[in-house]
Amino acid sequence: MFPHSPILAPVVALIAWSMVMWLWMYVTRIPAIQRMKLKLDSQAPRGEQMNTLPANVRWKADNYNHLMEQPTIFYAIALTLAIIGAGDGMNLTLAWTYVGLRVLHSFVQAVINKIELRFAVFFLSSLVLIGLIYNAARLIF
Template identity: 65%
Template sequence: MMENSPILGSVIVLVAWSLVMWIWMYATRIPAIAAAKMELDPNAPNGQQMAQLPPKVRWKADNYNHLMEQPTIFYALAITLAVLGEGEGANAMLAWAYVGLRIVHSLVQVLVNKIEVRFTLFSLSTLPLFALTYNAATAFFSAG
């Protein structure tokens, strides 16, 4: 059995945060749909009906969708590094930096949605992914 790799803690936290956002999304979306007395139409084009909801409601769904996009790269890298035995030290710190920045990005998006701030946080959170990619490639290709 493989030992626990420190980098996996960051994976678990980002998954948990994604589930928090899922709960927050539906906790705001369902009451907003009820308040608007919307009749959900399965034939409406994707996103058309949800566009009728207030922006502060839509921001939660937008953020949840964002957590299903770029973080998939993070998950692949973190698990790869764990399997390669490279999931501690600098790699674990980079992973936690990524997760922390993504959580802050989420909070900015769902609470105030300042695009300039979101873009800065998104860009900053991408930097650890470049470093983790380099470290994973170096570990993998130098081991062979």
Template identity: 60%
Template sequence: MEVSSQLIQPLVALVIWSMVMWLWMYATRLPAIISMRLEMDPMAPSGEQMAKLPARVRWKADNYNHLMEQPTLFYALVLALSIMGVSSELAIYAAWAFVVLRIIHSLVHVLGNKIELRFAIFVASNIPLLFLVFIAARSAFNS
């Protein structure tokens, strides 16, 4: 398998994980809405109704939203590296490390939300992301 194809695998894995979190979010949110008999009010300020849900339910949505934020940089970097034809094992290891750390971050968030631990994992996930930035910058500006 080509290295650039191997670089796409962690990207796809993180997309799959994001879809797992999306399903988990609705699998907990919809039953909570029904059991609490919440009536959806389109005139309510954004987030006001969901704030009434139990924290354990909200954490799934919060984490799904987090997966739509910083990982967008990861997606852009991996695609850029693939387009540039970067064939670096360091890039592949960094990409997988980012994905694994984001999955761990998700699990810490949604299963108990230990904020200090979650923050430490978030910070750690930036290390492989920075490696990807440096690899992409070196490739893009030294061509």
């Protein structure tokens, strides 16, 4: 077994969570497409056909897409912290907090999609991410 930085655990956890959301997206999307007897058209403008699906089905796909956006910054900064040997202590706590908030954000968006609540969770996760970036910048520069 190779030694590794503890901060890699929340990285893998968020990647695994992204795949849970991918599965949830398809488990809800495919039956909705079948119920609507939607004929998929490769010539339709991007996303146009999926916009006809019920909102509560689209929310899962929207969240999956969101997990491909800001978390890429988390992956980069967490890997940076792991490489420089700073993937433990407060940085590890911040990383797990970020992951927890992103999972909470997923549930809020995928289940109730209350925008004010979703934004509050997103904002908090962004502050945590800024903390990780600050800590890495302090050590690098």
